[in-house]
Amino acid sequence: AQSVAQPEDQVNVAEGNPLTVKCTYSVSGNPYLFWYVQYPNRGLQFLLKYITGDNLVKGSYGFEAEFNKSQTSFHLKKPSALVSDSALYFCAVRGQGAGNMLTFGGGTRLMVKP
Amino acid sequence: ETGVTQTPRHLVMGMTNKKSLKCEQHLGHNAMYWYKQSAKKPLELMFVYNFKEQTENNSVPSRFSPECPNSSHLFLHLHTLQPEDSALYLCASSQIAGDSYEQYFGPGTRLTVT
Numbered sequence: 294a295q296s297v298a299q300p301e302d303q304v305n306v307a308e309g310n311p312l313t314v315k316c317t318y319s320v321s322g323n324p325y326l327f328w329y330v331q332y333p334n335r336g337l338q339f340l341l342k343y344i345t346g347d348n349l350v351k352g353s354y355g356f357e358a359e360f361n362k363s364q365t366s367f368h369l370k371k372p373s374a375l376v377s378d379s380a381l382y383f384c385a386v387r388g389q390g391a392g393n394m395l396t397f398g399g400g401t402r403l404m405v406k407p
Numbered sequence: 408e409t410g411v412t413q414t415p416r417h418l419v420m421g422m423t424n425k426k427s428l429k430c431e432q433h434l435g436h437n438a439m440y441w442y443k444q445s446a447k448k449p450l451e452l453m454f455v456y457n458f459k460e461q462t463e464n465n466s467v468p469s470r471f472s473p474e475c476p477n478s479s480h481l482f483l484h485l486h487t488l489q490p491e492d493s494a495l496y497l498c499a500s501s502q503i504a505g506d507s508y509e510q511y512f513g514p515g516t517r518l519t520v521t
Contacts, residue, residue, distance in 0.1 A: 334515075337450075342509050394463070
């Protein structure tokens with residue numbers, strides 16, 4: 294079975310400061326990892342993914358994520374937060390043998406204050 | 408979000424009504440999904456269609472009936488719903504090929520059951 298944990302329901306950060314949204318996972322085999330963002334009354338929007346290669350993955354809107362195999366983590370980061378980054382963020386994982394099934398975390402609400 | 412469209416965007420229905428949700432993907436994908444997103448609950452996978460064939464039914468009550476007439480269209484037929492079925496229903500699509508497991512979501516249908 295595969296699972297994802299997002300330990301923080303909400304993350305608060307001041308505009309201009311760096312942000313981190315945490316994600317840990319459990320899968321069989323090598324993981325495929327994803328981050329999505331959801332703005333109010335909208336669907337989930339794909340931000341970035343890790344399959345293999347460089348542990349630091351860059352995605353849309355200046356976001357990046359770092360894959361850490363030993364800690365089974367895939368934290369989302371951004372060097373300088375914007376108020377417009379305030380949204381709900383979801384981490385997702387696909388493990389070996391999972392077909393095309395993704396397992397999503399419970400989501401973390403990011404609040405960026407001016 | 409224009410790659411996956413959903414109609415209607417909002418739906419209010421009584422418990423005895425019958426209605427249908429429609430999803431269309433314009434991305435050339437061969438897999439489609441229905442998810443339920445309730446307040447304060449993780450994203451729940453409901454149904455999966457790969458190459459128009461249903462491959463997953465995640466213990467969804469029979470009052471929800473999916474239909475996938477072709478790889479671009481997905482419907483969710485609703486009848487005799489309960490108030491607890493009120494939620495955001497999200498459609499997604501993906502390509503089953505290589506390492507392209509990321510799913511692309513529509514904007515969702517906000518369903519209210521009265």
